[in-house]
Amino acid sequence: MNAPFNKHANNAATSPAFLSLWEVEAYYGESYIVQNISFSIHEGEILALLGRNGAGKTSTLRTIARLGNPELRHGEIWLDHKPLHEMKSHQAAAAGIALVPEDRRIIAGLTVEENLQLAQIAPPKGWSLDRIYDLFPRLGERRKQEGVTLSGGEQQMLAIARALARDIKVLLLDEPYEGLAPVIVQEIAKTLGVIRDQGITTVIVEQNAVAALKLADRAVILDTGSVVFDGSAAEVLENSDLRAQYLAI
Numbered sequence: 001m002n003a004p005f006n007k008h009a010n011n012a013a014t015s016p017a018f019l020s021l022w023e024v025e026a027y028y029g030e031s032y033i034v035q036n037i038s039f040s041i042h043e044g045e046i047l048a049l050l051g052r053n054g055a056g057k058t059s060t061l062r063t064i065a066r067l068g069n070p071e072l073r074h075g076e077i078w079l080d081h082k083p084l085h086e087m088k089s090h091q092a093a094a095a096g097i098a099l100v101p102e103d104r105r106i107i108a109g110l111t112v113e114e115n116l117q118l119a120q121i122a123p124p125k126g127w128s129l130d131r132i133y134d135l136f137p138r139l140g141e142r143r144k145q146e147g148v149t150l151s152g153g154e155q156q157m158l159a160i161a162r163a164l165a166r167d168i169k170v171l172l173l174d175e176p177y178e179g180l181a182p183v184i185v186q187e188i189a190k191t192l193g194v195i196r197d198q199g200i201t202t203v204i205v206e207q208n209a210v211a212a213l214k215l216a217d218r219a220v221i222l223d224t225g226s227v228v229f230d231g232s233a234a235e236v237l238e239n240s241d242l243r244a245q246y247l248a249i
């Protein structure tokens with residue numbers, strides 16, 4: 001039995017962790033960046049991964065997605081009893097991990113629909129185009145428009161939609177609200193709530209901590225590559241000392 005070790009007792013008593021990191025250490029060359037991180041997420045939860053600039057949030061997401069840089073040198077990462085720590089990035093993707101990076105990577109020269117179709121090439125297929133357009137009506141209206149000409153908010157929607165077009169279990173979002181107007185942030189947050197209700201597990205990294213915490217079930221705060229808080233999102237919203245100390249808000 002390869003049950004993931006769970007250092008944090010949070011909800012572990014009621015259900016097993018779906019994604020868990022155990023004593024994860026990762027390096028860029030000789031720079032020790034992800035410093036012994038452990039946390040876990042239950043299926044269908046949204047976890048806000050927060051911390052100041054340079055705390056190691058992006059590096060942690062990249063480590064989960066097994067991108068190779070930073071290099072995982074110690075620890076284990078389990079997804080639904082599958083050892084992600086033994087996988088390369090394409091295997092982690094096939095196991096159901098999708099990383100939506102900060103720069104969104106919409107492919108130039110392709111329409112909205114072609115961007116989505118490209119994501120569906122590799123089986124197994126995820127959500128159908130109809131289901132995606134149902135969730136993101138703006139993308140449906142603009143299906144023939146070139147993806148890179150979309151507004152920032154629409155590009156973020158396309159980046160998330162493209163992840164769903166694959167058969168994914170976990171959505172890793174790196175600063176999805178960056179540069180977006182509050183009304184668009186609200187629209188995307190509402191959509192992420194619907195995606196959660198459909199059973200997808202989400203990790204959201206955000207500088208807009210309040211928006212992320214309002215959406216999230218749980219929060220993990222990083223400081224210089226280590227976990228300094230692991231608990232409910234509501235607890236962080238209510239605890240101004242914690243926010244001031246680690247989030248500067």
Ligand SMILES: Nc1ncnc2c1ncn2[C@@H]1O[C@H](COP(=O)(O)OP(=O)(O)OP(=O)(O)O)[C@@H](O)[C@H]1O
Pocket residue numbers: 028031033051052053054055056057058059060
């Ligand atoms: N490719 C790299 N090579 C060397 N060091 C890196 C590399 N990428 C990031 N780092 C360093 O790793 C540390 C963590 O960076 P990371 O990007 O994970 O932080 P972050 O929490 O996402 O910050 P931000 O909020 O600014 O996006 C920083 O000190 C950064 O300078």
Ligand SMILES: [Mg+2]
Pocket residue numbers: 057058059174
């Ligand atoms: Mg970052």
